Amino acid sequence: MTDRLVDARVPRDLHTFIAGLPKAELHVHHVGSASPRIVAELAARHPDSKVPTDPEALVDYFTFTDFAHFIDVYLSVVDLIRTPEDVRLLTYEVARDLARQQVRYAEVTITPFSSTRRGIDESAFMAAIEDARKAAEAEFGTVLRWCFDIPGEAGLEAAEETVRLATDDRVRPEGLVSFGLGGPEIGVPRPQFKPYFDRAIAAGLHSVPHAGETTGPETVWDALTHLRAERIGHGTSSAQDPKLLAHLAEHRIPLEVCPTSNIATRAVRTIDEHPIKEFAKAGVIVTINSDDPPMFGTDLNNEYAVAARLLDLDERGLADLAKNAVDASFLDEPGRARIAAEIDTYTAGRLAT
Numbered sequence: 001m002t003d004r005l006v007d008a009r010v011p012r013d014l015h016t017f018i019a020g021l022p023k024a025e026l027h028v029h030h031v032g033s034a035s036p037r038i039v040a041e042l043a044a045r046h047p048d049s050k051v052p053t054d055p056e057a058l059v060d061y062f063t064f065t066d067f068a069h070f071i072d073v074y075l076s077v078v079d080l081i082r083t084p085e086d087v088r089l090l091t092y093e094v095a096r097d098l099a100r101q102q103v104r105y106a107e108v109t110i111t112p113f114s115s116t117r118r119g120i121d122e123s124a125f126m127a128a129i130e131d132a133r134k135a136a137e138a139e140f141g142t143v144l145r146w147c148f149d150i151p152g153e154a155g156l157e158a159a160e161e162t163v164r165l166a167t168d169d170r171v172r173p174e175g176l177v178s179f180g181l182g183g184p185e186i187g188v189p190r191p192q193f194k195p196y197f198d199r200a201i202a203a204g205l206h207s208v209p210h211a212g213e214t215t216g217p218e219t220v221w222d223a224l225t226h227l228r229a230e231r232i233g234h235g236t237s238s239a240q241d242p243k244l245l246a247h248l249a250e251h252r253i254p255l256e257v258c259p260t261s262n263i264a265t266r267a268v269r270t271i272d273e274h275p276i277k278e279f280a281k282a283g284v285i286v287t288i289n290s291d292d293p294p295m296f297g298t299d300l301n302n303e304y305a306v307a308a309r310l311l312d313l314d315e316r317g318l319a320d321l322a323k324n325a326v327d328a329s330f331l332d333e334p335g336r337a338r339i340a341a342e343i344d345t346y347t348a349g350r351l352a353t
């Protein structure tokens with residue numbers, strides 16, 4: 001895989017602006033954010049794993065021929081997370097990487113089913129993520145919240161286990177705010193998960209399923225009508241249906257756009273063909289996210305640079321993108337106001353120089 005960091009077609013000063021811009025990230029996966037160093041360290045602990053122990057070799061390992069191949073590689077990294085200590089280390093290091101990019105707030109998608117079915121005790125798992133979340137807030141000032149998602153291909157057993165872990169007060173973590181649906185979309189129709197999303201929403205969680213990443217706009221419609229989605233993960237194929245674009249814009253349903261992810265998983269052929277421009281033109285609320293940054297050879301700052309190029313944004317346009325994510329977040333109102341004010345102060349300061 002070519003290294004996609006630092007899109008050279010974006011002026012140097014915009015990269016500098018982006019690097020210091022306070023940001024919020026709404027669509028980033030827990031295991032998918034494990035840095036090459038962390039993955040290599042975990043792989044060294046488990047020699048039986050096929051995952052390379054050398055960060056350099058991981059770059060080639062994280063090169064995917066299609067979405068199914070991406071999921072296979074993703075699950076080989078999931079297999080490395082075997083103890084609550086692995087979970088805590090991973091979570092704290094993910095928070096450190098987010099803080100380094102001036103991410104003040106992130107909703108991190110976790111798939112607890114994949115870890116509990118691999119033998120990690122559920123209470124120890126929750127204690128590990130919560131311990132890391134509180135440490136990260138205290139030490140980095142980065143506020144984390146959790147999205148628990150169903151790995152859809154694992155079916156209704158996974159759905160039941162995920163909604164139990166998300167709604168049983170004896171185990172659900174304090175930082176949990178939303179409920180999602182990930183994994184392959186092909187052969188995994190969304191309507192079957194309605195009962196589980198109904199239970200999660202009744203327990204006060206926000207619905208944020210992936211949809212329209214590797215299948216057509218009908219999957220996005222299903223996520224809206226059957227799963228009552230408040231935001232859509234990717235929603236890439238929405239651009240094929242003008243009525244859907246108009247609906248998303250009119251009802252102010254944000255898309256969690258992950259540009260480089262869509263190229264790396266072959267969901268979109270080339271970055272210049274990415275439909276993000278159509279979204280903006282239709283008035284759909286766009287948030288920028290990195291999805292699984294180390295796996296896709298990117299990070300959130302690079303995704304903002306890609307968006308700047310595709311949408312021809314200046315500093316104010318980039319600040320608006322960052323504020324879109326803050327507004328679309330499930331952080332409380334004082335928290336949202338605080339980060340939005342930081343963005344305004346930072347932008348005014350940079351433009352005054």
Ligand SMILES: Nc1ncnc2c1ncn2[C@@H]1O[C@H](CCC(=O)c2cccc(C(=O)O)c2)[C@@H](O)[C@H]1O
Nearest residue numbers: 029032074111114149151153154182183184291292
């Ligand atoms: N861009 C993405 N688009 C979609 N999903 C994405 C994306 N990035 C990351 N994910 C994550 O990939 C996992 C997929 C896990 C999965 O399919 C599966 C299938 C069968 C069994 C098991 C198991 O655990 O036993 C797991 C999910 O956890 C999801 O959160």
Ligand SMILES: [Zn+2]
Nearest residue numbers: 029210233291
């Ligand atoms: Zn995702």
